[in-house]
Amino acid sequence: MPEKELSDGTPDRCGLVIFGASGDLTRRKLLPALYNLFLDGLLPPAFGIVGFARSAFSREEFRVLARGAVDEFSRRRPADPQRWPEFEQMLHYQQGGYGDAESFRRLREVQTNLDRVHAGAGNWVYYLATPPSAYREIGQGLEQSGLACSRMDAKPWSRLVVEKPIGHDLSSARALNDALSAGCEESQTFRIDHYLGKETVQNILVLRFGNGIFEPLWNHHHIDHVQITVAETDGAGSRGGYYEEAGALRDMVQNHLFQLLCLVAMEPPHNLGADAIRDEKLQALESIRPIRPEELDRQVVRGQYAAGLVDGQPVKAYREEEKVARESVTETFVAMKVYLDNWRWSGVPFYLRTGKRLARRTAEIAIQFRKLPPILFNRNPARPLDPNVLSIRLQPNEGVSLQIGSKRPGPRAEVSTVKLDFGYHSVFPAGTPEAYERLLLDVMLGDATLFMRRDEVEAAWSFVTPILEGWTHSTPDDFPNYVAGSAGPARADELLVVDGRRWGRL
Numbered sequence: 210m211p212e213k214e215l216s217d218g219t220p221d222r223c224g225l226v227i228f229g230a231s232g233d234l235t236r237r238k239l240l241p242a243l244y245n246l247f248l249d250g251l252l253p254p255a256f257g258i259v260g261f262a263r264s265a266f267s268r269e270e271f272r273v274l275a276r277g278a279v280d281e282f283s284r285r286r287p288a289d290p291q292r293w294p295e296f297e298q299m300l301h302y303q304q305g306g307y308g309d310a311e312s313f314r315r316l317r318e319v320q321t322n323l324d325r326v327h328a329g330a331g332n333w334v335y336y337l338a339t340p341p342s343a344y345r346e347i348g349q350g351l352e353q354s355g356l357a358c359s360r361m362d363a364k365p366w367s368r369l370v371v372e373k374p375i376g377h378d379l380s381s382a383r384a385l386n387d388a389l390s391a392g393c394e395e396s397q398t399f400r401i402d403h404y405l406g407k408e409t410v411q412n413i414l415v416l417r418f419g420n421g422i423f424e425p426l427w428n429h430h431h432i433d434h435v436q437i438t439v440a441e442t443d444g445a446g447s448r449g450g451y452y453e454e455a456g457a458l459r460d461m462v463q464n465h466l467f468q469l470l471c472l473v474a475m476e477p478p479h480n481l482g483a484d485a486i487r488d489e490k491l492q493a494l495e496s497i498r499p500i501r502p503e504e505l506d507r508q509v510v511r512g513q514y515a516a517g518l519v520d521g522q523p524v525k526a527y528r529e530e531e532k533v534a535r536e537s538v539t540e541t542f543v544a545m546k547v548y549l550d551n552w553r554w555s556g557v558p559f560y561l562r563t564g565k566r567l568a569r570r571t572a573e574i575a576i577q578f579r580k581l582p583p584i585l586f587n588r589n590p591a592r593p594l595d596p597n598v599l600s601i602r603l604q605p606n607e608g609v610s611l612q613i614g615s616k617r618p619g620p621r622a623e624v625s626t627v628k629l630d631f632g633y634h635s636v637f638p639a640g641t642p643e644a645y646e647r648l649l650l651d652v653m654l655g656d657a658t659l660f661m662r663r664d665e666v667e668a669a670w671s672f673v674t675p676i677l678e679g680w681t682h683s684t685p686d687d688f689p690n691y692v693a694g695s696a697g698p699a700r701a702d703e704l705l706v707v708d709g710r711r712w713g714r715l
């Protein structure tokens with residue numbers, strides 16, 4: 210997966226239109242990522258960026274916004290006074306309404322002019338950086354104005370980039386995907402899950418299939434269980450309105466955690482092409498055993514944070530956050546146990562957990578190997594040896610460690626648990642590109658490997674939707690059920706305790 214794309218060089222000449230360019234994602238992620246691609250010489254020649262939104266900005270004001278965004282959010286590289294003027298030349302802005310034919314006609318004019326003098330060859334990427342409620346109108350606008358073409362191999366080409374959330378359940382995801390497919394083929398549609406753009410996430414496949422020692426052990430014969438944790442210390446903050454509608458299951462599990470599960474669980478692809486990899490991820494998703502309604506409470510735990518202390522600072526309860534209902538039953542925490550019904554993973558539980566306002570910000574996958582037989586160094590039942598655990602740390606302190614037993618120095622045969630540890634930043638101090646840099650580059654290159662295909666998204670919703678429906682029939686009566694700054698609700702611990710296991714420490 211990684212080397213193939215990076216060696217493909219710079220993309221075709223093209224330009225980029227960002228819908229919703231006045232928003233948070235554009236400022237925080239897209240403009241800084243584009244600037245870093247520019248500094249690294251990875252943008253195509255004569256690139257053009259057109260911001261489109263309803264907000265009234267002049268071209269100059271949009272450039273000022275972009276400069277501020279780069280200064281504030283660019284990874285370790287604020288705007289360089291020497292290089293900025295060259296980057297700034299690429300930035301354009303078109304004010305307009307998303308459902309307004311006249312706005313699209315003017316956008317087309319801007320693009321045509323740029324095609325002549327600045328951007329390239331009529332190839333365009335359209336980035337939908339608006340709330341999903343605007344997607345349908347934008348799709349129609351593109352289609353009716355003739356801006357979107359319908360074939361991936363058409364020349365010039367156009368590509369559509371879509372942000373999460375793709376729907377809020379299976380039927381709305383299907384409806385949204387139908388709307389997107391009206392103007393664009395699947396091969397032109399790039400659904401972002403920014404987790405897949407992280408170097409450490411891409412490294413999961415390298416770890417598995419670029420090394421000889423792991424794959425023979427990567428199955429139910431040797432692995433006892435898998436834990437996937439994505440813990441945040443942040444609360445809902447200014448996104449309370451969005452979060453009230455979403456909750457942790459939709460916001461994190463359906464996409465990010467399931468994508469991580471796929472990379473751990475999938476079979477080896479027959480090549481590193483986008484569809485070969487996505488076919489195997491789909492198989493993994495489809496083999497997750499559905500959770501029956503009567504098992505819901507035993508296999509899935511939901512939680513919501515109360516006031517508490519995070520990093521020593523007092524923080525308020527979720528129900529006291531801005532734009533959150535005082536009696537809200539939105540979950541800010543989910544833990545679940547799932548099984549994959551396939552040969553490799555038969556009987557191996559995957560425990561997933563994610564939540565806001567937890568004790569520590571971390572994203573980690575822990576592969577726990579089977580217990581040692583109770584002989585030799587492990588004879589004492591009162592002090593059993595720790596099993597081996599392979600930990601893949603996605604953030605922070607990205608790296609991989611392997612927990613092993615080692616002889617403690619001295620005359621006795623005592624075993625201590627120690628770690629073999631690889632830290633990304635100590636081995637590769639130059640730093641790693643931001644996920645959005647990699648993903649934007651891949652869209653321009655036309656490589657969909659790190660993007661979610663329609664069937665993957667819908668398979669994940671097929672699993673999650675019955676859980677959401679089950680929850681609508683049973684209002685939680687214990688919310689809030691965990692203190693901010695803790696490891697989550699006690700019931701999440703019980704999920705593992707009943708199986709004789711426990712979560713890794715948060």
Ligand SMILES: NC(=O)c1ccc[n+]([C@@H]2O[C@H](COP(=O)([O-])OP(=O)(O)OC[C@H]3O[C@@H](n4cnc5c(N)ncnc54)[C@H](OP(=O)(O)O)[C@@H]3O)[C@@H](O)[C@H]2O)c1
Nearest residue numbers: 229231232233234262263264338339340341343372373374
């Ligand atoms: N922000 C992030 O870090 C982040 C991370 C992951 C995914 N996303 C996803 O990326 C997309 C954009 O996120 P964002 O945070 O940039 O959103 P945002 O700031 O709320 O919206 C972006 C822009 O969309 C326009 N817009 C169109 N219809 C709107 C509506 N009904 N309500 C509000 N604004 C509307 C607004 O511009 P005008 O009023 O000027 O037209 C707004 O500035 C969303 O789908 C979000 O879920 C965002």
